[in-house]
Amino acid sequence: MGAIDDEAAAWLADNWRPERSLGEWWSALAESGWGFPTWPAGRFGRGLWPEEAARVTALRRRLGALAPPSGIGPNLAGPTLLAHGTGEQIDRFLPGIAHGTDIWCQLFSEPGAGSDLASVRTRAVLDGEQWRITGQKVWTTGAHRARWALLIARTDPDVPKHRGITFLVLAMDQPGVEVRPLREMTGRAVFNEVFLTDAVVPAANVIGAVHDGWRVAMTTLANERNYMGTGASSGGSRVDVPLMDLSMPVGEVLAGAEAEAGRRVPRLRGYPLVQALAVERELTGDPVVRQELARAYGYGELGRMTGVRVQAATKLGRRAGPELSVQKVATSRTLRHLGSLALGLEGPDGMLAGMDAPRGDRAFEVVCTAFVNSIGGGTDEIQRNIIGERVLGLPAEPRLDKDVPFRDQL
């Protein structure tokens, strides 16, 4: 234990009380800097390295204290604003993110622009002091609850595709924004289609320079890979549900999340879940099951070690770099293996959804959410391309449209 651990442990012991309201607890975490310790001091953080912050998280978990707000606001919008926003923009948007009062979503993907994100067609046209936005986005997680959106839109179609994009912050609550839910195979509707028709963004909400939004978006994506690479966004993360009644006592929030976890998602996650399933089904003596359990454990440990090395490489430049793709691919493999193992252990019953399934829907949830990490935030194939080109220095894929004005690609 170092000085940081001692200070964090003392603060947590003094401040964590389950009877405090959620709003009070999140504000205390934000104002103390212990909620987002890697953010700069004076900006709701303490300027810690990721591995130091991980020790703070471990201390908080050991105490059973609720996590700070999570999701797209703190994990994507916060770091992007800190890297590219002006002081005024940071002052305006960061408090709502840190205190958990504002929900954010990410308006990046479009029907024709997923892996090839630089092909976005949503247009932003300057009209006096504001931008008018028209286009369609898709797979937008949490758009139905969000107050703010990170948006990329085309502002100059006369230059090659990566150069004519601008990064903006859009208010979701306005007449030009229509959100339509998309139902997933889990039965839930977490993501949406978003139709933008003459939606308005003030000029003061451009992050970075006009037409230079690709650079800003790369920061958002690197942070998304970091977030997803830790497995935080897959299965069971709903204990950190970001939108709640801020006046609720934190203890009740935790109890509610536990009850929800018991109803919809496995209480146990990762290796402990498949281990428990094997014990429950009396299969721990089966050589094939033992082999697969060993593989699941090994993947988990390998993922953790990869994470430590990646964080160390990232630390050199104090930025989220392409190395994060390694961690994301490792996590994808672990989650897919856990999904197929959970299903194998449950047998045919594992394909049933809902609590009226013979043993609940634990395996079903693990199988369905195992894909999230392999697609969201850039698919595994795209991560492998990034690793090949930007980490290993292998020759780049041929890109015939690199120097062609976007208008000529339509």
Ligand SMILES: Cc1cc2nc3c(=O)[nH]c(=O)nc-3n(C[C@H](O)[C@H](O)[C@H](O)COP(=O)(O)OP(=O)(O)OC[C@H]3O[C@@H](n4cnc5c(N)ncnc54)[C@H](O)[C@@H]3O)c2cc1C
């Ligand atoms: C759970 C979830 C949540 C999401 N949330 C959001 C969100 O909040 N906001 C948002 O903007 N987007 C979101 N997305 C969208 C996500 O970013 C895209 O689905 C992803 O980038 C892939 O794009 P696509 O679906 O268009 O697939 P495509 O790009 O059409 O890819 C199809 C297949 O082709 C492969 N492929 C494509 N190009 C290459 C290449 N160059 N080399 C090798 N293989 C290639 C891909 O790997 C994939 O297997 C979410 C997706 C999921 C699954």
